[in-house]
Amino acid sequence: MNGVPRPALFLGLAGVLPFCWSVLTMQFDVLSKFTLVYAGSRFVGPFVQLFYGAVILSFMSGVLWGYSTNMKGKSAVLGYSLSVLPALWAFFSASGSLEQTGQNLIIGFLGLLVIDWYFWSRGFAPSWWMKLRLLLTFLVILLLAVGVYL
Numbered sequence: 001m002n003g004v005p006r007p008a009l010f011l012g013l014a015g016v017l018p019f020c021w022s023v024l025t026m027q028f029d030v031l032s033k034f035t036l037v038y039a040g041s042r043f044v045g046p047f048v049q050l051f052y053g054a055v056i057l058s059f060m061s062g063v064l065w066g067y068s069t070n071m072k073g074k075s076a077v078l079g080y081s082l083s084v085l086p087a088l089w090a091f092f093s094a095s096g097s098l099e100q101t102g103q104n105l106i107i108g109f110l111g112l113l114v115i116d117w118y119f120w121s122r123g124f125a126p127s128w129w130m131k132l133r134l135l136l137t138f139l140v141i142l143l144l145a146v147g148v149y150l
Contacts, residue, residue: 019143022048053105054090061087102148
C-alpha cells in the first residue's frame with residue numbers, strides 16, 4: 001500500500017470492522033448473544049452488514065460529490081450524477097430478503113468501484129485512490145458474500 005496515506009489506510013480498514021463483526025456474530029453464537037444483550041439486535045448478524053453497507057455507499061456518494069466540485073461544465077454534470085448513484089442504489093435496493101439485499105449491496109460496491117475508477121482515471125481522486133479502493137472493496141465484498149452465502 002505504498003503511497004496511501006497511513007490515516008486513510010487505517011481509517012479505511014477500521015471501516016471494514018462492522019462487516020467483520022457481522023460475520024463473527026453469524027459464526028459464533030457467544031458473540032451473537034453478547035451483542036444482543038449489550039448492543040441490541042441491530043448490531044448482530046446480517047443486519048450489521050446490510051445497514052452499515054447502505055450507510056457506506058451513501059458516505060461514498062458524499063466523497064465522490066466532493067471530487068465533483070473540481071470538475072467543470074459537462075464533466076461536472078456527469079461527476080455529480082455519478083456521485084449520487086451509490087446512495088440511490090443503497091436506498092432503492094436495500095429492501096426485500098436478507099439475501100437479496102446482500103447481493104444488491106455487493107453489486108453496489110462493484111458499481112462504486114467503477115465510479116471510483118472514473119474519478120481516479122481523470123485525475124479528480126488522489127493518485128493512491130484506486131489502491132485503497134481495490135483493497136477495501138475486495139474486503140467488503142468478501143465479507144458480504146460470507147454473510148449472504150454462508
